[in-house]
Amino acid sequence: FKGLTPYLPLQAMDELAKCERVEMPRIPAPFWPEGEEKAREWLETDEKVRKLRSMGAWSDLNDRIAGFSPYFRSVEHSAQIKGSLLTRREKAFKEGRINLLSCSTTMEMGVDIGGLSAVAMNNVPPHPANFLQRAGRAGRRGETSALSFTLCKSTPQGEAVFNNPLWAFTTALSVPQVALQSGRIIQRHVNALSLTQFLVQNTNDEVFKLNCGWFFNTDEAEMRSSPSLRFQEWCREGMAESQLKQNVDWLCHGSSLAGIPADQLYN
Structure with a gap:
């Protein structure tokens, strides 16, 4: 002034x-x-x-x-971000317009960014397979060098890995198995099977655009009960339908729910 x-x-x-x-x-x-x-x-x-x-x-x-010294432009990559925005951020990252992604477990599987030179983890993953999936994001495009850096916190898991850095490479990985002894898991599949068949029989081609409001709200204009109430009634009456009963029996075969009458699975 x-x-x-x-x-x-x-x-x-x-x-x-x-x-x-x-x-x-x-x-x-x-x-x-x-x-x-x-x-x-x-x-x-x-x-x-x-x-x-x-x-x-x-x-x-x-x-x-x-001199334009190297800088970081960081964005979040997690399940809280809309899919369309995640796609744009991944594209910008591949093009170099973003050079740091702060990721949740969304980056473990199913996403191949390519061209990553370093992966930093702010804690020790719970299982060797998780570690290998996360560290394996780097060095997938023939980079001359790739770095994986893990912060080991003062927890039993963190201190154990700090004392044994080769933990993820020497621990034998168990083969994934489906626990048919879990009645809760089998029941969820029974519920999903029944809901799928109900939607196929009672909705049009717009089934993939439906939302919770449509399912639980009553259609007062047409004086009809909500689809959720109709679904409950359909389950009670549907047990007489041979195809649904046969599918439920097949789904429960060899599990902890085998032999239980199908109508009891809906109580």
Whole structure:
């Protein structure tokens, strides 16, 4: 204001209080397409930069800004983000417009970003398979080097892995199995089977666009009960339908629910 600096010392003198107009240098080319060597050469030889250095008006921070030092642009990648936005973020990451993804377990399986050079985990995964899935995201495109970094917290699991870094590579992985002894799991499959057959018989081709409101709310305009109530009634009456009963019996075969009458599975 009025040519005076806001950074006045305690003992202000005219030569220190008055601002001096300077001319800032102009970078020859944006993003330095010829490489970092060209940027360093320019910073060392440009007359305007030299003058500003001698005045104390050009510091190492200005060098880093002008030279476009590496930076991080981070975004979240988790199940809380809409699928369309996740796709755009993955595309931007592949193109280098985003260079840091903060991920939940969504990145363990089913997503192949490619070109990753490093994976950092803020805790030890619960199982060797989880660790291998996460660490395996890096180095999938023939990179000359790939890094996996894990923070081991002061927990029994974290300290055990800290003392045995090869834990994920020496632990034998168990073969996944389906626990048919779990009645709760089998019951969930029975419920899913019945709901699927009900929707197929009682809805049109828009079944994949349905929502919870449609299922639980009563259609007062047509004086009809909600689909959820109709589904309960359909389950009680559907046991007489041979195809549904046969499917339920087949689903429960060899499990802890085998031999239980199908109508009892809906009580």
